[in-house]
Amino acid sequence: MxxxxxxxxxxxxxxxxxxxxxxxxxxxxxxxxxxxxxxIKNEINDVHIAIYDQAKDETSQKIINKILSSGYFILDKNLENTKDIDAIFRKGKVKEVIVFESDFGEKLTREGQANVQLIADASDPNMARLAISYTSGIINDYVKKLYPNLKFPLQIEPEVRMYFNEEMQSAYMFVPGVMALILMLISAMMTSISITREKELGTMEVLLVSPLRPVQIIVGKVLPYLLLSIVIAGIIILIGHWIFRVPIAGSFILLMLESVLFIFMALCLGILISTIAKNQMTAMFISMIGLMLPTIILSGFIFPIQNMPVVLQVLSHIMPARYFVTIVRAIMLKGVGFFFIWKETMILIAMTLFFIALSVKKFKKRLE
Incomplete structure (x- = not known):
């Protein structure tokens, strides 16, 4: 004992x-x-909205002030007509448009009923539901407090419309996010494990004393996984389209080119991990914990970034998957061209070049 x-x-x-x-x-x-x-929160913060107020009367202005003073919404733009709605949604910043009908206040007091249209960008269904729910609640609360002793039912009826995802299919949100997650894990993890395996088996010494330069060794390691990951990306897109009915509204070629860029960036990140990790277990640990959780949490894949604390919102800017998810949703659901996603593309290119430069710098010609 x-x-x-x-x-x-x-x-x-x-x-x-x-x-x-x-x-x-x-x-x-x-x-x-x-x-x-x-x-994981059920409330929203600082959601950018646009307003088209056809009435411009006292009642509509009071409701607008109440919505903006709630702390949940930020006015991005006052629209002059409904033709601007499609364009402003495609830019991606505005998540909801509120449209007040003409003679809004007069109809409310005369007929006891008025209409307001709530249009949300449903490429992110969770955000769309929350935005519509909060706006409807604020409007209904305004009516109750304005006429607390009113006997007949005074109603403002919101007419809800979901842009880019009329049926609110959750697959529209999950397919781009899962695509980013799978490509990140496969590309980065498999590449990092590949080189650390060479270290553990001792075959890296053969490569290090060969005439190959560090850049050539890295290219030789990356290229096979690059080609295989491109095939996987194509399979994911086709499965999402044919099985889950996620549309490809934009250019399929542009979508594949952006996928190749993201895959190449992830492969370079995997090479960088392999230069830091001393064995396969460490490389797998860094890849799984350091990449999987941030990709799920900080990419906007499941949880809206605007709802997160400021610290996590700042950290999300260094997550490559955040920009790729935005690109995939914009191309597949909104049908936009390169002009609308050039910033995200440039950021991914910059990250790729940074990882390449750092990997080559850390890659050593002899084992320690």
Whole structure:
């Protein structure tokens, strides 16, 4: 029995002395709890909206002021006609447009009923539902407080329309996000493990003493995975289109070119991880924990970035998947061209060049 107690004590000492084990046991669960606790929210913050007020009367102005003073919405633009709605949604910043009918206040007081149209960008269904729900609630609350003792029912009836996703299909949100997640994990993880495997098996020494330069070795490692990942990207897009009925409203060629750029960026990131990791286990750990969770949480794949704390919103800017998800949704659902996604594309190109330069710099000609 004493031997068993000594053995158990020894195992505790071994666990407490190993920083990696302590990180897995305590660090990661605490970090996940804190991150998910701050990210998963049912409220919205600072959603950009546009307003087309045809009435421009006292009642519509009071409702607009109440909506903007709620803290949930930010007025991006006052529209002059309904023709601007499509263009402003395609730019991606505005998530909801509120349209007041002409003679809004007069109809409300005379007939006891008036109409307001709520149009949301449903390429992100979760955000669209929340925006419509909050706006409807604010409008109804205004009516109740304005006429608390009114006997007959005074109503403002919101007419809801969902842009780019009329039926609110969740697949429209998940397919682009899952595509980014799969390509990131396959490309980065497999590439990082490939080189660290060479280190563990000792075959890296053969490569290091060969006439090949570091750039040539990196290209040789990346190219096979690049070609295979392109095939996988095509399969994901076709499955999403034919099985889940996600439309490809824009150019399929542009979509594939953007996918190739993202894959190449992920492969370069995988090469960088392999230059840091000393074995396959470390490379897999960095890839899974360092890439999978941030891709799910900080890319806008599931949780709207606008709802997150400011710190996480800032961190999301260094997540490549954030820009790729935006690009895929814009091309597939909104049918936009390169002019609308050039900023996100330039950011991915800059990240790719940065990872390439850092990988070549860290790649050493001899094993330590």
């Amino acid at each position: 004493e031997q068993l107690r000594s053995f158990i004590r020894k195992e505790f000492y071994h666990i407490f002395r190993d920083p990696r084990t302590m990180l897995i046991l305590f660090g990661i669960p605490i970090a996940q709890l804190l991150i998910f606790g701050t990210v």
